Structure formats: C-alpha cells, structure tokens
Amino acid sequence: MSVSLDLRLKRANKVYHEGELLSGVVVISSRDVLQHQGISLSMEGLVNLQLSSKSVGVFEAFYNSVKPIQLVSSNIEVVKAGKVPAGKTEIPFEFPLQAKGNRVLYETYHGVFVNIQYTLRCDMRRSLLAKDLSKTCEFMVHSQPQKSKVQPNPVDFTITPDTLQNVRERTSLPKFLIRGHLDASTCVITQPLNGELVVENSEVAIKSIELQLVRVETCGCAEGYARDATEIQNIQIAEGDVCHGLSIPIYMVFPRLFTCPTLETTNFKVEFEVNIVIVLHDDHLITENFPLKLVRV
Numbered sequence: 001m002s003v004s005l006d007l008r009l010k011r012a013n014k015v016y017h018e019g020e021l022l023s024g025v026v027v028i029s030s031r032d033v034l035q036h037q038g039i040s041l042s043m044e045g046l047v048n049l050q051l052s053s054k055s056v057g058v059f060e061a062f063y064n065s066v067k068p069i070q071l072v073s074s075n076i077e078v079v080k081a082g083k084v085p086a087g088k089t090e091i092p093f094e095f096p097l098q099a100k101g102n103r104v105l106y107e108t109y110h111g112v113f114v115n116i117q118y119t120l121r122c123d124m125r126r127s128l129l130a131k132d133l134s135k136t137c138e139f140m141v142h143s144q145p146q147k148s149k150v151q152p153n154p155v156d157f158t159i160t161p162d163t164l165q166n167v168r169e170r171t172s173l174p175k176f177l178i179r180g181h182l183d184a185s186t187c188v189i190t191q192p193l194n195g196e197l198v199v200e201n202s203e204v205a206i207k208s209i210e211l212q213l214v215r216v217e218t219c220g221c222a223e224g225y226a227r228d229a230t231e232i233q234n235i236q237i238a239e240g241d242v243c244h245g246l247s248i249p250i251y252m253v254f255p256r257l258f259t260c261p262t263l264e265t266t267n268f269k270v271e272f273e274v275n276i277v278i279v280l281h282d283d284h285l286i287t288e289n290f291p292l293k294l295v296r297v
Helices: none
Strands: 003-009 021-030 034-036 039-049 069-079 082-084 087-096 114-124 133-141 155-159 176-182 186-188 193-202 206-221 224-239 247-252 268-280 285-295
Touching: 003 114, 003 133, 021 039, 021 114, 039 087, 069 087, 069 114, 155 268, 155 285, 176 268, 176 285, 193 206, 193 268, 206 247, 224 247
Parallel strands: 186 285
Antiparallel strands: 003 021, 021 087, 034 082, 039 069, 039 114, 114 133, 155 176, 176 193, 193 247, 206 224, 206 268, 268 285
16 A cells, blocks of 8 residues: 655745744545544754864763754644545644744754754554654744844955964065955845955965855853854855956855854854955965854844
C-alpha cells in the first residue's frame, strides 16, 4: 500500500510575523482506505548555540549556557483516530504564531555557531504493523519592522600604509592611496550595500579588490564569551591593475537566511562587518574593516 504525507503552507514564500496565523493543509495520498491512530501537528522555534572548537574546554560554564533556547512550542491534534478514504485528502489547519511566555520571536537565521530555526511537523500514528508517517517543513519568521526611519550615515575611508592596523614592518610596505565611501553603516537588510572606491595611486600593481561580508557570532554567559567571525560571502569588485583615479562601484546584496537584523541578547549576539580586501601583485593583503548594523524597516 502506497501512502504519502505532505505539508503545504498557504504562503508561497513561507514568511510569517509574530501574531499571525500559520495556515495550510495536510495532504494525505493513499491508494486504499487508510486506518490511523490520529494525526497531530507540532510547531517549534529554537535557537541552537554551538561552541567553536577553540572555545570548547576553555569555559566549563559554557556547557549550561549553550543549551537550545525554545522560543515557541505548541501542538494540536488535527484528526482523531479513524480512517482516511482512498485517493487524495486535504485537511486544513491554522496555527497562531505566538512566543512562549515573555520570549521574543527572533528572525530566522542560519549561522555557524548561532542557528535560529522554526519548523512545523506533522505526525500520523498508525497501528503496530504499519510504520508511523511524519513530514517536517521549515518556515521563516521575520522580526517586526522598526517604526523609526533609518538615518543614512555615510562612511568615508582613506587607506594608506599609515592607516593600517596590525602591521609588523610598515617600512617594507609599498606606497598606495585608496579612497572611497560606503553610503551607510546602518543598512536595511532588504536593500543592497552601496558605495564606491577609487585607487588614487599604488607603487605595486593590484591583483584583485574584493568585498567580504562577515558574521560575528558571540555565545556565552557571565563567566565569559566566545566570539567567532566567519565569512558569509566574498564578491570580487575589480580584477587586475585597475585604472588609477577611476571610480569602482561597491554593491552587495545581503543573502537571505545567512543574515538577519543585528541581534543582541543575554546569551548570544549576531553582528555583521564588511571587509574591503585589496590583493597586491606581490601578495600583500590590505584589509579595511567596517562594522555594519542591519535593520528591517
């Protein structure tokens, strides 16, 4: 006997906000009449925190603080035990999306050490001889947009050998002057990061200019924090020895799921930075770092 169970949400993009109704249908397809012991739906929202290998063992107290944080959890029985007719059966459902107690529904985010995920699961219990069926689907939660307007706060930068941090032998560096600006350091997550960069002069030929988006994830408790920066994406904006004095556009779209509005809670933080990386032909690497604040409006 061929039986399949599926979950379909009414919204094609699967994006919801706190307080909304999660609605859809449970789809059961069967060649014959199907006997079951009940069909239930469960919704769960979890923040999973993980320690990087360099932090494990350093803070014993971390092991208690990195337990999953449950944001939402609820169950409903869709159908009591009985029979489902042969063919295709669609059972509609509605689920209110409400946080547990005084918790906040953070935005869906897939990181390395911090993961915020919301899932809907359907279970069909069957008799001893038949295998139980289950189907899970993920849906996205977007945080409520902030009411206030985002003020554009452009960032101008000048990169020379003298402005660089963490340089051992400054005298051995070739001379260069790079200017530019980012249109804003507080960015709307649905809009691209814009700006421009101009190579005024450089003693050594340039090999490549890249934009690197970095997430900085912090997990921890009062005893200490583990802070890890990992790359999300790297976009090459220029290749080869670019013309001096020519304006090079900076343009980066924030990828969905791997970014979220900047988040700061007692147990974890998710922050973002962008690096402008200039690779010279002698393989010198020049990096300028800019913290970003991401918001949803």
